[in-house]
Structures are given as structure tokens and as C-alpha cells.
């Protein structure tokens with residue numbers, strides 16, 4: 001029997017750049033009243049918890065502390081950010097064996113405490129690690145999701161908003177597939193408040209659709225490399241993406257987010273986790289949303305899945 005869930009509690013495993021930025025974003029959100037940070041370096045977790053908790057008089061009340069795995073059992077969401085990050089020039093898939101090793105020491109600790117909440121994977125390569133978390137935890141698939149391309153889709157909307165001179169929140173567009181080099185910008189279904197993207201571009205004086213789409217998709221795909229080249233890590237963007245996913249779960253919003261999840265034959269893809277838009281709510285992933293894709297996008301998605309499958313097949317999950 002799973003432990004009763006405390007819907008006001010979140011746990012963050014890994015208090016590095018991403019974990020601490022996420023903790024800070026959550027401390028500002030008012031979503032939770034308790035947050036526990038866990039890190040192999042306990043002092044680091046403790047220092048971050050102390051620092052963030054000193055904002056208490058300016059925020060909604062929240063107990064913030066460094067803990068251990070006994071503290072995660074009743075959390076509504078456990079966010080896993082522990083793992084090595086990309087160094088300049090490294091791809092996300094280069095991190096796989098190191099970070100699967102780290103997951104083997106983390107995920108069973110959560111599972112054996114009869115955790116009843118949602119496991120949200122953020123460490124990279126996030127799609128492979130979401131699958132690893134599924135296998136290592138034995139939790140139901142709907143309760144194990146990866147942050148996937150939620151950040152990449154935000155980057156795409158940001159770029160399109162800038163390109164068109166409009167509020168990025170009026171842009172509906174998804175990056176799908178791997179959170180990584182084989183990701184796909186699904187332009188064929190992109191729209192601005194219901195107006196097909198190309199029509200809206202023309203309204204705003206842009207007519208070279210193919211050229212612009214290619215440049216924007218490349219900028220989105222390479223965003224992490226460009227940031228890492230300059231500041232050696234990325235963390236603020238992902239932190240607010242994780243905050244948004246937590247919000248959707250805690251408030252049972254049933255919003256559509258491109259989270260990473262297990263595929264079962266959709267678009268001919270099976271046995272890998274990758275991102276496709278899905279309805280997310282209090283129980284995790286509720287319904288997969290089969291957005292329409294053109295032939296090239298389907299081909300690229302299948303290629304993305306093949307890339308991930310090759311990596312997954314090289315891993316010993318035991």
C-alpha cells in the first residue's frame with residue numbers, strides 16, 4: 001500500500017544548479033507548504049535549504065529543510081535533478097551511463113518507501129532516465145514522467161513570440177521527441193491563437209517560412225549548448241518549467257504539456273520514453289494527445305525514437 005500523499009509537500013533530489021534553482025522557483029510559487037532537499041552532499045542541500053528559507057517573511061509560509069529518503073515517502077511530487085550535467089561539447093546522451101548509475105542508487109530508495117506521488121525526472125538524458133526510473137521504481141507509468149520538451153517548447157514559443165512581435169503565451173507550438181539533438185519542432189500544427197503559423201507570419205510581414213522555421217528550430221535545439229558555452233550550466237529556464245509542471249499536477253489543471261512518457265505504438269513507436277503533448281493532472285499523465293503531424297515530422301519522430309532506443313538497448317538496468 002502506498003503511503004498517504006501530502007499534497008502540500010515536494011521533494012527535490014539533487015541540490016545542484018538545477019535542484020536549487022527549482023527549489024527557489026517553488027519557494028516563490030506558493031504551491032507547497034513543505035519542501036525537502038536531498039543531495040549526496042548533505043551540506044550542499046542544507047546550505048541551499050537555509051539560504052532559500054531565509055526568504056520566508058517575503059513568501060507564503062513553507063518549511064524548507066535538507067533531509068533523507070525517509071522524508072520523501074509522503075511527498076506529492078519527487079523531482080529528480082541529481083546527476084552530472086553536460087560539459088561544453090558534451091551531448092545529453094553522453095551522460096547516460098554515469099547518470100543511470102546514480103539513478104540506481106536513488107530510485108529504489110524512493111520505491112521501497114511506498115511512495116504514492118508523482119516521480120518527475122529532470123536529470124539528463126531525461127528521456128532515458130525517465131525510462132530508467134520507470135524500470136527501477138516499478139511505479140505505474142502515469143506516475144513517472146520526465147520534464148521532457150516542456151523547456152524546449154517554451155524556448156520555441158519564446159523565439160516565435162520574438163520573431164512575430166507578439167506575446168509568447170499566444171503561441172501554441174510543441175517541440176516533440178527527444179529532449180536533445182534529435183528533437184523536432186512540430187511546425188505543421190503550430191498556431192497563434194488558432195491562426196496557422198504561416199498565415200500569422202504573413203500577417204506580420206514574414207514570408208520566408210522554411211528559412212525562418214529552420215533557423216528558429218536550430219536556435220531552440222542549440223540553446224543549451226550556447227548557454228553552457230557561456231555559463232557552464234543551464235538552470236533558470238528548466239526551474240520555471242519544472243515549477244509549471246508541479247503547478248499543473250498540484251492544481252489538477254489537466255493542461256497539455258509535452259512531458260516525457262512511455263510510448264506504446266503511437267506513430268509506430270514502442271518501448272522508449274519521449275515527449276508528446278499529454279494531458280497532465282493530479283494523477284500524473286492522464287491522456288496522450290495525438291496532435292497531427294506531417295509526413296516529415298512523423299519520420300523525424302521515428303528517427304528520434306530510434307536514436308533513443310539504441311541508447312536504451314545499451315543499458316543494463318539491473
Ligand SMILES: NC(=O)c1ccc[n+]([C@@H]2O[C@H](COP(=O)([O-])OP(=O)(O)OC[C@H]3O[C@@H](n4cnc5c(N)ncnc54)[C@H](O)[C@@H]3O)[C@@H](O)[C@H]2O)c1
Nearest residue numbers: 014015016017018039040082083084085086122123124238
Ligand atoms: N531536463 C532539462 O530540461 C534539464 C535542463 C538543465 C539541466 N538538466 C540536467 O539536470 C542535471 C543536474 O544538473 P546541474 O547543473 O544541477 O548539476 P550539478 O552538478 O550542479 O548538480 C547535481 C547534484 O546532484 C548531486 N548528486 C550526484 N549524485 C547523487 C546521488 N547519488 N544522490 C543524490 N544527489 C546526487 C550532486 O551532489 C550535485 O549537487 C543534469 O543531468 C543536467 O543535464 C536537465
